[in-house]
Amino acid sequence: MREDADTMGDLSRKNVMLIITQDTKQEEARFVREHLEGAGVNVVHLDPSVRRDVGGAEIGPNAVAAAAGSTIADILALGHEGQIHEMMIAGSIRAAHEFAAHTPIHGILSVGGSMGTALAGALMQSFPYGLPKLIVSTMASGFTKPYMGVRDIAMMNAVTDIAGINTISRDVYRNAALAMAGMAKGYDGLPVSGRPLVLMTTLGTTEPTTRAIRQALESDGCEVMVFHSSGVGGPTLDAIAAERDVALVLDLSVTEIIDHMFGGLADGGPVRGTVGMARGIPTIWAPGNADFIIGGPIDAAQAQFPGKRYHKHNPHLTAVRTDLADLERIGDRLAAMMGEAKGPVAFFTPLGGFSSHDSAQGHLYDPSLPPPFAEHMRKAMPQNAQFHAIGAHFNDPSFAQAIIAHARSLLGQPAMVAA
Template sequence: MSVVIVGTLDTKAEEIGFARDVVEAQGVDVHVVDTGVVGEPGFEAETSASDVAEAAGTTLEELQEEADRGEAMEAMGNGAAEIAQRLHDEGVLDGVLGLGGSGNTSIATTAMRALPVGVPKLMVSTMASGDTEPYVGSQDIMMLYSVADIEGLNQLSRQVIANAALAMVGMVANEPDVEVEDRPTIGITMFGVTTPCVQTARERLEEKGYETIVFHATGTGGRAMESLVEEGVIDGVLDVTTTEWADELVGGVLNAGPDRLEAAGDEGIPQVVSTGALDMVNFGPRESVPEAFEGRTFHVHNPQVTLMRTTPEENAELGEIIAEKLNAATGPTALALPLGGVSAIDVEGEDFHDPEADAALFDALRSSLDDDVELLEMETDVNDEAFATTLAETLDEYMRDTGHGPASDGV
């Protein structure tokens, strides 16, 4: 067993050395990766700062001469990621622990994000009580707030760092007894307003012998699913909830970036896509909604989440974007349209019921889709049991036709 500790030995050698000693006292090997750029290291690391810089395609001397902190942090992060991947491939890395302020938090979590899901990753950081999304991204990174700055050892820092070190030892020394079944895996996207559809579809797929992984379509959820598609963990996609594109287009807080809806198509795996929750753009508390959107239709989902209804114009553009993404797919692809409403609050009598806006979305999709994309239309809303069943059965058919389906139906 071996824990990799990533840190800047020119400024945090005392603290990193303490963490190393705690881990080693438990009988676990330690491999220190030095990411310091400015000064001399406090002790010799197994992987030096020069090695990290070289892995990033530069030299430590060049980074020191240029004296650009931002550029140096980016380079050392990229180098640390290369080193972490190599150590993991060589069996030297069973878990990774990071310590630091904003600089090494950026560097160490870049290395962590390069590792597969399931590899223990723990970052002790002064930044852990704020917005951690830039550091965690779509990976399983744990962040522990350091309480005091990581500057010298004292009664607080010793306790926090020791807890982190012991937690890492516990994770690498005790392999979880997780049942892994040899079944094809389906990634599914869900929102609260598409939950009934996903629950029904998931049950149908599991009955047919698939394992399912459901992702909350909150931006990071969509990115996580697509990352696992690229890694080969996911064999087929049921993209019920494409709402992240509404946030990407209009400016909401739950966007997944401009590459969303590309991974399954690029990898050529079967996918069935729908228009779940494209009636809404997500913001935080009501008072956080930009003034530019005043006068629009809103629905307060809870005190922390405010939804804004998409307009016919926005929906028409969304239809064109989604069609373009699906047209580029290299594997079997279907688009399913729930003509009775794309979310639980886009049905008659609910706040976002807007047939004109939905029609703009559906018309744009119809007119923009290539013939290679199968188009399914049903006079139901997205959460109707018949619609969910059709999604599951269509994807199952694609999976079996391409040889990705279960060896036999599930019980």
Template sequence: MAVVIIGTLDTKGEEIAFARSVVESQGVDTHLVDVGVMDDPEIEPDTTAAEVAEAGGTTLESLRESGDRGEAMEAMGDGAAAVAERLREEGVLDGVLGLGGSGNTSIATTAMRALPVGVPKFMVSTMASGDTEPYVGARDIAMLYSVADIEGLNQLSRRVISNAALATVGMVANEPDVEVPDRPTVAITMFGVTTPCVQHARELLEDRGYETIVFHATGTGGRAMESLVEEGLVDGVLDVTTTEWADELVGGVLSAGPDRLEAAGEAGIPQVVSTGALDMVNFGPRDSVPEEFADRHFHVHNPQVTLMRTTPEENAELGEIIAGKLNDATGPTAMVLPLGGVSMLDVAGEDFHDPEADGALFDALREGLDDDVELVEREEEINDEAFAAALAETFDEYMRDAGVAPEP
């Protein structure tokens, strides 16, 4: 059992040595990975900076000669990721602990993101009280704000580093008593305005013997789902809520990137897709919305979230994009349309009800989908129990046809 500690040993040797001593005082081995570039390490590493640089496709000498900090951070991050994956394969890595400022936070979390979900990952960072999304991404990385800079040992830094080291030890030394059911796993996407649909569909699928994992379609949620599909941890996808594509197209804050809706198709697993919350683009507080959208129709969801209604033109383009993604799928794929509305706000009498915009979305999908993609049209709105039941039924049929459904 071992904790891999990643740090710049040319500048943080004292602090990392202290973290190592705390971990080893609990009877857990350590493996130090040096990612410092500019100077020799203050303490002896188990994996040298030269080895990390080589794993990143370069040499330590060339990075030192270049003097380009950005280039060095990228190379050492790639190298640290490769080293972490190798150490895990060799049985040397049971958890990862990182300490540092912006540089080592970037490097160490790059290594952490290369590891599967479930491997303990703990980052003590001066960056942890700000925007952590670039560091965490779609992985289960715990970040602890260091409060003071990680520069020397004092009563504050000793306590913070000790807490982090002991927390990491606790994760690696105590195997969670979690029952892993032997049943097919389905990934489902949800947003607040599609929650009733997902809850009902999930209950129906669980009653039929499926294991369900629900992902909040907030950008990172979509990326996390796609990542788990790529890793082969999901047997099928019920993609109720494709709203992240509206943010990607229009410029909202919850985009999952241009690769959204590709993983299931590339893996060839069954996927049933709908148009959940494509009526909205997400922004932060109302005064954070870009000026270019000043004349658009908004709904203030709460003080931190402002929703903007998508236009017919945007919906037509969304339909074309989604059709193209589904047409590329190598596995069984269906699109199920809720003609009565794509979210809680998009039904008669609600703020985003816009039959013209919905019609543009539906028409684009009708015209753009190939014959290999089954198109199912339902008169209900997306949160109607009958629509949720139709989603669950279609998904179950696809899984049975693929031979991966639960035993009756």
């Protein structure tokens, strides 16, 4: 490392970590650094180059390799770009955290192609929520999920290749530098609230009940984080449940589990919903949105799920109605998951419909399905789980109140004093 906290310049200024490989992007690195410093922040340049060490970076290639427990020569001797890249990712993450342990970092900015974006994304994902994170990338106009993961990472399309400064890239890099400087200056790094943390899933089709629950628990003094179960929200909830002190999980939208089972678009992965229960976090389940699988455009949905009922939600998404056999499969999956819970777990199911689509005003209404599903769940429920069948629609106030009452019992008191 070239500098430490004592030689960073003006210690009253915020510090931005800049990630650019100078062996291929020295001109861009110098340009971005000048604009960051011109905007009033200090720069900590982490350079994970492997071809050559240009010099001038606060955390240079040799320091990155050393943090990975190796040397640049030994890493290059691996002779495989994937293995080399993995070593530099590991070294970059460790070097960044070693630096941040003694000098506060107020934002992270990277500029790169696919390899640089993969490295920067992995590094940014290792830092906490709230810390400003921005990637300028040639990959930003395509599939970004691997780089962002479930963190609050912003991506900006580089537009042109990262190959010199032109009239477009000049503005892109300058805008990125100014945006990051502004975010870093505004970053306060406040700790978590200290209030009991409740995590909840929802979709717009179950929003009336989840809103009522959120407002009730917030009035009790809880911090309630709500996640849209569209494929990323649930895994984000799981990630937070794995690393924070969570008082209660309310998994009230099972869309991501259904779509994993049936091949829908909002697939949350094979462990969706299991993380909090494995930690012993009290969990309440409800089959919100169990009435449909999320398919693509109507023609594609009809081809993928033939013989079903369909609701064209928009030109890109189709709600595909589940039948009783589907619901029983879903119920068996949920029951098996709850059987592995290491803490209190309960299941609430409505007898009047699972979402706004499955209502008298909806497009997929079938009042014959919720009662036999409830009976199937009653029989499938593991001994460690409580079961509650409520004679109401999911979005009825009485269903929300039943969950609120049980949530308050799990949180330890009927109404908590606001912090």
